[in-house]
Each structure stands twice: as C-alpha cells, then as structure tokens.
Amino acid sequence: MGLGKATIRINGANCGFEAILLGVTTSIGGFLFGYDTGQISGIQIFEDFINRFGQGPPGNKAFDDIILSLVVSLMSIGTLIGALSGAYTADWWGRRKSLTFGVVMFIIGCIIQITAMSSWVHIMMGRFVAGLGVGNLSVGVPMYQSECCPREIRGSVVASYQLLITLGILISNLINYGVRNIEGSAASWRLVIGLGMAFSLPLGIGVLFLPESPRWLAGRGRWDAARIAMARLRGLKADPHNPLVEDDFQEMQRAILQQANVGTGTWWECFVGSDKPRVVYRTLLGCAIHFLQQWTGVNYFFYSADIDDPILIQLVLGAVNVVTTFPGLYIIERVGRRIPLIIGACWQATWLLIFAAVGIARPPDQYKSSGIVMIVAACMFIASFAMTWYVIPLSSSDTRILTKPRQGPVRLGSDRQASLATASNWLGNFMISFLTPFADSGIGYAFGFVFFGTNAAAAVIVYFFLYETKSLALEQVDIMYSQRELRPWQSRKWIPEGYLDRNTRDAAYWDQRRG
DSSP states (O other): OOGGGOEEEETTEEEEHHHHHHHHHHTHHHHHHHHHHHHHHHHTTOHHHHHHHOBSSTTSOBOOHHHHHHHHHHHHHHHHHHHHHHHHHHHHHOHHHHHHHHHHHHHHHHHHHHTOOSOHHHHHHHHHHHHHHHHHHHHHHHHHHHHHSOHHHHHHHHHHHHHHHHHHHHHHHHHHHHHGGGTTSHHHHHHHHHHHHHHHHHHHHHGGGSOOOHHHHHHTTOHHHHHHHHHHHTTOTTOTTOHHHHHHHHHHHHHHHHHHHHOOOOTTHHHHOOTTTTHHHHHHHHHHHHHHHHHTSHHHHHHTOOSSSHHHHHHHHHHHHHHHHHHHHHHHHHTOSHHHHHHHHHHHHHHHHHHHHHHHHSOTTTOHHHHHHHHHHHHHHHHHHHHTTTTHHHHGGGGTSSSSTTSSOTTTOTHHHHHHHHHHHHHHHHHHHHHHHHHHHTTGGGHHHHHHHHHHHHHHHHHHHOOOOTTOOHHHHHHHHHOTTOOGGGGGGOOOTTEEETTEEOHHHHHHHHO
C-alpha cells in the first residue's frame, strides 16, 4: 500500500500518513532558524572566532559593539528580504520547489561562512545569504503546511514548525557546549555551522516527494491534480471522490473560483483594501502580533544571557524552551489563542520586571543570590513564552488571523500578507539582535523594563483586536472577519454556516449542498 493510501483516524476524520510526514519534514525549516539563533550566541564568544574576526591588537582582541551587532543581526535582514520574496517564489515555482530553493540558499550561506578566514565582513555576508534562505522557508513552510494539512491536524502541524525552532536552539546549545573545549581551534565554530547544512538536506530533498499544495494546483486550473493531492493528504488516494475529500474540495473550489472572478490583489491593497473583509485591519494585526512576538524579549536571553556561564545558561534556557513548548501544542488545540496570549504576555511582563529590578538593585556579579533569582526569572519567562507567544502566532495561520495563506480576503491573495507579517517578525528580530550588544554595554539589565512595556502592550492589543479562530477552516475566517458587528472578545462564540459547533458538521446541511 502506497503512502497516499495510508490513513490514520484523528479527531473523527481520516488524515493521511503523507500529511503527517509533510508536517514533520517541512518543520525542519523551523529547526534551521532555531539552530542559527542558538549557534551564533555561542560561537561569538569562542576564542578562535574572536581572534579571527574581532578588533584590537593580537592577543587582546574583542568585538566592537557595532561590528558584533552587524555580524549577529544581518542575518535577520536577509530573512526579512527572503520573507518578502518568498511569496513570489512559492507562486512561481510551487510550494515544494520554493522550499528547496530556500534550502539551497541556506547551504550557500553556510559555505560562505565556513570559508571565512579573518574578515568579519565575510562571515557577516555568509549569514546574510543564509538568512535569505531561512526567510524564504519562514514564509513557505507554514504556507505549505496550512494549505495541505487536513483541518483536524493543521494547528498542531503548523505549531510543529515552532516546536522545531525550540529544538534547533537546544541542539545548537548542546553542540556549542560540546565544542567549547576546543574553542581555540577554527574547528569549533566551523563544525557548528557545517552541521547546519547536513540538517537542511532532509527538507530540501524530501519535500520534492510530497504532494504539491492542492490550492496552488487549483489556482492554476489543475483541478484533477488538486483533487488527487487532497485525497493523498487524507490517505484516500484510491478514493478521490470520497465524501470527506469532496467536501474539502468543494469548499476550496468555491474560494478559488471566487478569487479568480475578482482577480489578484497587489501589495498596495494590503493597506488600502475594501472595508468589508478588513484587509488593512488584518494586515496591521498580523504585522503587530509577529513584531511583538520578537519584542516580548525572548531573543534578548538567547542572544545575550550574560549571567555566570553564558553557554551553560543558554543550554538550560533551551531545554526549558523545548519542554514547555509541548503543553503549548495542547493549549492551542484545546483552549484557543486569545486567552493564552493575554495571560502569557502578563506573566512574561511580571518576570521581566523582576529580572530587571533584581539585576539593577543587586548585580549578579556582586550577589550570587541575585544570579539565581534572575536565572529563575528567565526560566519562568521562557516557559510562558514557549507555551503561548512562541507557538500561537505562527500556528494561528490555520485560522488565517495573522499571516499565512488564505488568511487574507479572497481577492488579496494573502501570500502577500503572509510575507509582510513574517517580514515584521524578522524586522523585530533584527532590531533585538542589533540593539542587544549596545544595551548590554549601555543600560544593562534595564533593557528588561523595555520588554516589560512591550509585553503589557501586547496583552492590550490581543484583547481589543485579535479574534478567536480556533478550529476554523481557511475560508471561514474570511467570513468571520467580514462581520463587522462581531467584536474580538465575542468571537469565541461564532459558529460558521453548516456547523453545529466549530468541530461538528451539520450533516443535513452538507447532504443538501451535495444534492
């Protein structure tokens, strides 16, 4: 029996084995981003890396703040550009080939870094090129996952992308910890970077053997191929006219045909679109949530964590990050989005306030007990972030509230909204990675007060503007957002037409539609 005919019952419906394999394979894209985030925080303090690329006389070299900021952060500029261009490559070549292209760019960037000898510009440009690939993947992976996976597993599959980010950070921390005994050799940092290439190959090659996105195929008039792809993802390749496949296919067909009737949107329409589908509202909301995900302050800890042994502390934080992401996968499916995001932002703000206040009042280099309190505060922050703001913004793509394909109104072609919001995430990442070295040498732990304010602002924005889209299909979110009388804090009770509740179809309604 081929993979396209293998099926598993999940939440009362058939989900194909290929859909699960797709989720696992494509989530490696998240692993690559996490791996790079973790690796640079370690290798930047390796002896050989500093001696080769640092400034000052031999034997007394160190990085200038501005140069270290550029080396660490320019990858985020690459990812921002890659995210904006990712919508085009995914549209031109299809979702699968676009992902392979992203992997190729990442590998080229890694090769440029490994071949650097003594120029910090060389290593910086390698990170920039690798960032182009990671940015492409950051748009393409959730897009491909959300367009392909059955709704019963879509939230968890897209959230697995974020889970793999945490695992990537942890693995890079482990490798950094393992090679720090040879930090006087170039093999230390070159080995860490080189392993990234090996980790990327299963994604670049494996994705070519998976089904293409049914929505991409249908958008080009290849309806039979789209039906077969959809059937494979349900594990029903031998029965492409099964009622389960037929319902999904007709729902997609109506949306695609409507899009064809009204045409394709432009970048400008993301900001001046019609009032009914709330184009501008949703564009700005997606950009804000993704930008604030970075400005919660999580990467301040991963890029800096200047307490005691930095590599060991980052390893501890990475482990907490991975472990606490698993409850987040449960929360997103059972509780939803709004409440966890609000509680998470408030909880994070509290621990950031403690972290900053203790660090200023009782510096950890003078008071050992302060270091312990600050490490606990950092762990409590990371735990909350992993369960809420780490998982939910990206996995919200299954509800199309933020950035992923079909979140935008039908005319818009929401790949552009996906790129804009993901680019906002990378812009926030760039700002954090660029500013952190200056903050460390300037205001120090008072930087935590800034993140206290951004977390408080995030809680307010979520409460007043974010709609609860748990368990909704791609096209249903368009309908919900077009109902202007519906308020975000009331959205949890909204039920789409043809359903008894958000998880239960009205059989009589769908029988009548098929008839």
